[in-house]
Amino acid sequence: xxxxxxxSADLPTQDLERVTIRFAGDSGDxxxxxxxxxxxxxxxxxxxxxxxxxxxxxxxxxxxSLPGVSGFQISFSSSDIHTPGDEPDVLVAMNPAALKTNxxxxxxxxxxxxxxxxFTKSNLSKAAYEGNPLTDGSLKAYSLFEIPISxxxxxxxxxxxxxxxxKDLTKNFFALGIMFWLYERSMEPTLDWIGQKFGxxxxxxxxxxxxxxxxxxxxETTELFHxxxxxxxxxxxxxxxxxxxxxxxxxxGFLAASQLADRPLFYGSYPITPASDILHQLSGYxxxxxxxxxxxxxxxxxxxxxxxxxxxxxxxxxxxGPGIALKSEALGLAVMVELPLVVVDVQRAGPSxxxxxxxxxxxxxxxLFGRNSxxxxxxxxxxxxxxxxxxxxxxxxxxxxxxxxVVYLSDAFLATGAEPWRIPSVDELPDIHVDNPTDPATFRxxxxxxxTLARQWAIPGTPGLEHRVGGLEKADISGNVSYDPDNxxxxxxxxxxxxxxxxxxxxLLEVHGPDRGDLLVLGWGSTYGxxxxxxxxxxxxxxxxxxxxxxxxxxxxxxxxxxxGSYRRVLIxxxxxxxxxxxxxxxxxxxxxxxxRVRGKPFRISEIEEAxxxxxxxxxx
Amino acid sequence: MTEPNKRAARETxxxxxxxxxxxxxxxLTRKDFVSDQEVRWCPGCGDYSILAQTQKVMPDFGYPRENxxxxxxxxxxxxLPYYMNTxxxxxxxxxxxxxxxxxxxxxxxxxVWVITGDGDALSIGGNHxxxxxxxxxxxxxxxxxxxxxxxxxxxxxxxxxxxxxxKSTPAGSVDTPIIPLTIALAAEASxxxxxxxxxxxxxxxxxxxxxxxxxxxxxEVLQNCNIFNDGAWRDFTERDVREDRMLLLEHGKPMxxxxxxxxxxxxxxxxxxxxxxGQDGVTEEDLLVHDEQAEDPFLALMLSRMFWPxxxxxxxxxxxxxxxxxxxxxxxQIEAAVAREGKGDLAGALASGETWTVE
Numbered sequence: 007x008x009x010x011x012x013x014s015a016d017l018p019t020q021d022l023e024r025v026t027i028r029f030a031g032d033s034g035d036x037x038x039x040x041x042x043x044x045x046x047x048x049x050x051x052x053x054x055x056x057x058x059x060x061x062x063x064x065x066x067x068x069x070x071s072l073p074g075v076s077g078f079q080i081s082f083s084s085s086d087i088h089t090p091g092d093e094p095d096v097l098v099a100m101n102p103a104a105l106k107t108n109x110x111x112x113x114x115x116x117x118x119x120x121x122x123x124x125f126t127k128s129n130l131s132k133a134a135y136e137g138n139p140l141t142d143g144s145l146k147a148y149s150l151f152e153i154p155i156s157x158x159x160x161x162x163x164x165x166x167x168x169x170x171x172x173k174d175l176t177k178n179f180f181a182l183g184i185m186f187w188l189y190e191r192s193m194e195p196t197l198d199w200i201g202q203k204f205g206x207x208x209x210x211x212x213x214x215x216x217x218x219x220x221x222x223x224x225x226e227t228t229e230l231f232h233x234x235x236x237x238x239x240x241x242x243x244x245x246x247x248x249x250x251x252x253x254x255x256x257x258x259g260f261l262a263a264s265q266l267a268d269r270p271l272f273y274g275s276y277p278i279t280p281a282s283d284i285l286h287q288l289s290g291y292x293x294x295x296x297x298x299x300x301x302x303x304x305x306x307x308x309x310x311x312x313x314x315x316x317x318x319x320x321x322x323x324x325x326x327g328p329g330i331a332l333k334s335e336a337l338g339l340a341v342m343v344e345l346p347l348v349v350v351d352v353q354r355a356g357p358s359x360x361x362x363x364x365x366x367x368x369x370x371x372x373x374l375f376g377r378n379s380x381x382x383x384x385x386x387x388x389x390x391x392x393x394x395x396x397x398x399x400x401x402x403x404x405x406x407x408x409x410x411x412v413v414y415l416s417d418a419f420l421a422t423g424a425e426p427w428r429i430p431s432v433d434e435l436p437d438i439h440v441d442n443p444t445d446p447a448t449f450r451x452x453x454x455x456x457x458t459l460a461r462q463w464a465i466p467g468t469p470g471l472e473h474r475v476g477g478l479e480k481a482d483i484s485g486n487v488s489y490d491p492d493n494x495x496x497x498x499x500x501x502x503x504x505x506x507x508x509x510x511x512x513x514l515l516e517v518h519g520p521d522r523g524d525l526l527v528l529g530w531g532s533t534y535g536x537x538x539x540x541x542x543x544x545x546x547x548x549x550x551x552x553x554x555x556x557x558x559x560x561x562x563x564x565x566x567x568x569x570x571g572s573y574r575r576v577l578i579x580x581x582x583x584x585x586x587x588x589x590x591x592x593x594x595x596x597x598x599x600x601x602x603r604v605r606g607k608p609f610r611i612s613e614i615e616e617a618x619x620x621x622x623x624x625x626x627x
Numbered sequence: 628m629t630e631p632n633k634r635a636a637r638e639t640x641x642x643x644x645x646x647x648x649x650x651x652x653x654x655l656t657r658k659d660f661v662s663d664q665e666v667r668w669c670p671g672c673g674d675y676s677i678l679a680q681t682q683k684v685m686p687d688f689g690y691p692r693e694n695x696x697x698x699x700x701x702x703x704x705x706x707l708p709y710y711m712n713t714x715x716x717x718x719x720x721x722x723x724x725x726x727x728x729x730x731x732x733x734x735x736x737x738x739v740w741v742i743t744g745d746g747d748a749l750s751i752g753g754n755h756x757x758x759x760x761x762x763x764x765x766x767x768x769x770x771x772x773x774x775x776x777x778x779x780x781x782x783x784x785x786x787x788x789x790x791x792x793x794k795s796t797p798a799g800s801v802d803t804p805i806i807p808l809t810i811a812l813a814a815e816a817s818x819x820x821x822x823x824x825x826x827x828x829x830x831x832x833x834x835x836x837x838x839x840x841x842x843x844x845x846x847e848v849l850q851n852c853n854i855f856n857d858g859a860w861r862d863f864t865e866r867d868v869r870e871d872r873m874l875l876l877e878h879g880k881p882m883x884x885x886x887x888x889x890x891x892x893x894x895x896x897x898x899x900x901x902x903x904x905g906q907d908g909v910t911e912e913d914l915l916v917h918d919e920q921a922e923d924p925f926l927a928l929m930l931s932r933m934f935w936p937x938x939x940x941x942x943x944x945x946x947x948x949x950x951x952x953x954x955x956x957x958x959x960q961i962e963a964a965v966a967r968e969g970k971g972d973l974a975g976a977l978a979s980g981e982t983w984t985v986e
Contacts, residue, residue: 299728469693476716
């Protein structure tokens with residue numbers, strides 16, 4: 007760390023490698039927007055970033071109440087980072103409720119910036135504070151900065167033709183301005199954004215711009231802060247970058263798959279948190295021939311997607327756990343008729359409605375086994391927001407090559423979290439080849455490719471290939487309805503073998519760290535960042551630890567058993583109660599152990615580090 | 628004409644394979660639509676006749692076989708696609724309209740028929756019927772109504788009479804039945820009709836009309852299940868009584884029925900009443916004139932509520948109005964986007980939004 011003097015404000019600037027900020031306020035306070043603006047600015051500046059929005063399911067819970075608190079955490083760094091940070095260095099709390107629900111995550115010595123204007127008797131009581139935490143000494147462990155943000159902001163907006171209430175709505179930009187100053191950020195990207203967003207309403211644009219600049223100026227002129235901080239750009243691989251959330255990357259991946267396969271994308275969907283943004287984004291791709299359909303329910307959404315696939319399009323549907331439960335029967339139909347289809351499950355905390363905006367990865371067993379009978383299908387899961395793009399393409403590659411429904415497991419953390427993404431050129435994307443039969447002389451509805459066991463995808467409009475498919479068991483080859491006992495057994499085995507055979511077509515499981523050793527930490531999905539960071543810390547301490555991350559959950563990569571067998575112990579951290587653990591133990595007879603936390607939040611690096619350390623200590627000879 | 632109606636009228640005028648000229652060119656016959664599968668309904672089932680009439684009218688539309696798709700749900704009716712030598716998809720219970728919606732959106736060039744029953748369409752699949760009709764998805768939904776669950780061997784269906792004794796309702800059904808045509812009209816279906824399995828010529832004519840309609844067509848076929856609900860419609864469909872007990876609807880014609888063509892329907896206040904021409908000074912001029920193209924659905928709704936024994940049972944086309952189809956509207960939005968933005972370029976989408984370059 008170096009300390010220099012800046013010319014402008016004559017304050018010392020300290021270089022930091024990484025900073026984590028959490029903005030917290032009422033859900034009407036614009037915290038998501040504030041966080042997003044800071045994210046854009048940090049990304050464009052060249053920092054590596056990782057974000058974690060955390061918002062309530064209620065759109066507008068009563069103002070000032072505990073359930074109404076909305077938060078946005080961003081970690082930005084001059085080095086490669088994998089998570090949005092275990093705990094914030096700075097907490098910005100816009101009201102008592104935000105303070106109460108978030109201060110527990112702030113480590114002692116952390117900076118706490120509060121809008122002191124919001125600490126009224128009424129707000130304190132809504133947040134169930136008996137006294138005033140700003141005066142009762144309960145916050146003495148933190149560097150507390152009390153700023154009358156509302157008052158200062160209203161003063162800055164003096165003379166504008168707005169009500170007090172309207173003016174108060176811009177106070178989040180005042181807070182953002184303070185943070186921009188503190189971390190030496192340019193206001194330009196946000197000022198540009200304000201200009202574009204509110205161009206038609208000059209008073210609103212002026213107010214937001216003034217609020218931002220006033221906050222920045224407050225940081226510059228006040229005596230409150232004795233220093234400000236600089237986080238230099240990260241050394242990312244060369245290329246053009248954009249900031250991307252998991253849902254955005256997922257939608258883009260599907261668009262890319264459709265373009266690569268030269269087949270139109272049809273997306274059937276019913277609104278559900280946290281998957282709805284995929285519908286919003288895909289509905290903007292009409293110029294690419296993407297057809298989106300907001301169905302009457304989850305079943306209609308998948309039914310329409312199957313119908314579109316039957317017609318030769320890429321039929322796609324997405325939901326979250328409760329909606330996937332509704333789609334199950336239709337997904338079984340897709341298994342039986344063997345049509346290409348991709349079903350996205352953006353997992354959230356359950357069971358039942360659970361906590362709709364909170365993350366969990368507990369639908370793995372549902373998508374593998376939650377259908378009647380043996381009903382095998384491939385399952386893939388992205389590891390990071392940017393990885394969603396590649397895995398979305400992979401889902402379609404498998405669906406089309408093996409003529410099968412595929413489940414794509416994302417989750418709320420991946421869906422709403424963001425990171426920088428190096429934009430690939432179209433040439434580096436995989437080839438997706440699609441073949442539809444046209445020859446009546448050789449076509450048999452349930453004849454299979456000798457290598458992939460895929461049946462042929464014959465689409466209506468092809469003369470001479472008229473045939474019937476459906477949910478009833480089909481005779482091998484001819485596809486006629488069949489109740490023959492031996493045929494049913496054969497067909498069950500064929501369906502199973504087709505999916506199992508995909509293992510020959512997917513990359514081997516890669517290990518980060520030594521090829522063999524004391525401990526392998528095995529993960530899947532959004533736990534990637536926390537596991538990777540924890541393993542890197544342990545490796546830096548000289549521990550014999552490696553990390554492997556599964557993107558294919560059915561079938562597993564061919565070398566999975568060998569990899570697992572190369573370590574004395576295997577730890578499987580999951581945001582569920584041990585679902586991959588169950589599969590690994592059952593399939594490979596390996597005494598792996600789990601580490602499960604289902605708090606609706608992603609893992610902290612320290613949690614995994616501790617769990618891994620505990621196992622290493624236990625197994626020490 | 629309103630804007631949407633003008634549009635639909637234009638569409639109807641578009642040259643499509645749906646034309647008598649094309650039928651002349653393609654020259655298919657009923658036999659071309661018979662598949663090689665053995666038909667497995669109970670002997671004496673009304674489904675045989677519906678299948679035969681469907682196969683008979685298929686050549687009328689001028690579509691090559693490969694451009695026709697039959698999609699069904701679950702129930703005895705669900706087997707029909709296996710017997711049609713076209714593309715066919717026997718789906719799951721109640722969901723045929725959803726697959727048809729996706730198929731039609733992806734492939735507007737196909738002619739799509741949905742085959743369903745009273746349980747499949749109005750119980751488990753009620754929601755999908757409602758929404759596909761309001762969207763005016765361009766498929767023809769043929770609902771076999773036998774007022775019973777046949778394939779599961781005789782439970783009450785949503786159209787079973789109140790008090791009906793079945794295996795599942797030994798003390799009589801406590802559920803009020805719903806009226807399929809009223810439901811279809813309430814859901815804004817642009818074509819609503821009724822026919823009878825055994826009235827073969829009428830059924831053919833009705834299916835023909837439905838096939839040439841652009842948009843959602845809802846056709847209720849009164850069908851006899853001779854095993855579990857024999858004679859469900861016998862009281863008014865039998866040859867010797869049907870003229871007195873059924874009202875054959877014809878567009879632009881007064882509502883006259885009866886063996887002697889002397890009975891008619893007159894409006895008394897807000898309700899229909901049966902009158903006899905020549906009695907109490909009633910003349911043909913007093914009778915309601917059928918208008919299947921009326922912009923408001925009131926007349927059709929009234930007809931949908933008329934039933935034996937209070938009234939003769941109306942059969943034929945209750946409503947046929949032009950309205951833009953779901954797939955055409957989706958297609959228009961895509962065309963408009965391409966015209967506005969140019970054809971989408973993947974590299975552009977990947978690099979959209981704010982970007983920065985790392986050297």
